[in-house]
Amino acid sequence: MSNYEDEYQKWVSSLSPKERAKLVAQGLDKPLMDDYKLGTPDSEVAFATIGEEFDYDQFDKEEPISETQVDDKAKAYGSLLLCWVFQRLQSNHSEKNSTLERDTLLFALGLENLLVLKTQTAIAKRYGITRAGVSSRVKAWQKLLKIKPSALMKSETACKSYRKARLANLTKQR
DSSP: OOHHHHHHHHHHHHSOHHHHHHHHHHTOSSOOOEETTTTEEOTTSGGGGOOTTSOGGGGTOOOOOOHHHHHHHHHHHHHHHHHHHHHHHHTOSSHHHHHHHHHHHHHHTTOGGGSSSOSHHHHHHHHTSOHHHHHHHHHHHHHHHTOOOOTTSOOHHHHHHHHHHHHHHHHHOO
16 A cells, blocks of 8 residues: 555544545545556546546537627727827827827828828928837837738838848948
């Protein structure tokens, strides 16, 4: 007998007759035995006899989601997203930075037609920053909102490639 079996038997013996009777009724009065040589559990173990009638797929079934649950979740996510956007817009300490953030947000959303300035270059000239600075802010909005660049914008891969080339050019000149 193993140490485990000895300890289990001692524990069962320490119980009152009423408690031992409950264990016997549940089939738990004997220690769990596992024949490691054959890899088969002891036939006394309750779960060793689960048959084919057991519905194994019951754990994979998803509860159907109602349309109102989807709407509620969408509203909650939308509210959270709006909260982030307003916090970012309000975090600016100057009117210039606030309008720059608003313009780059509209550009990131593909709503540049709502702006007086239609290109990132024009926005950069107006605010006295580089076009790369505007592009960086637009990309930051896209990342925050988890949206892809519009058809008029360069992909993330292209931006990384341009940045790498620009840095190489700047460091080569020194």
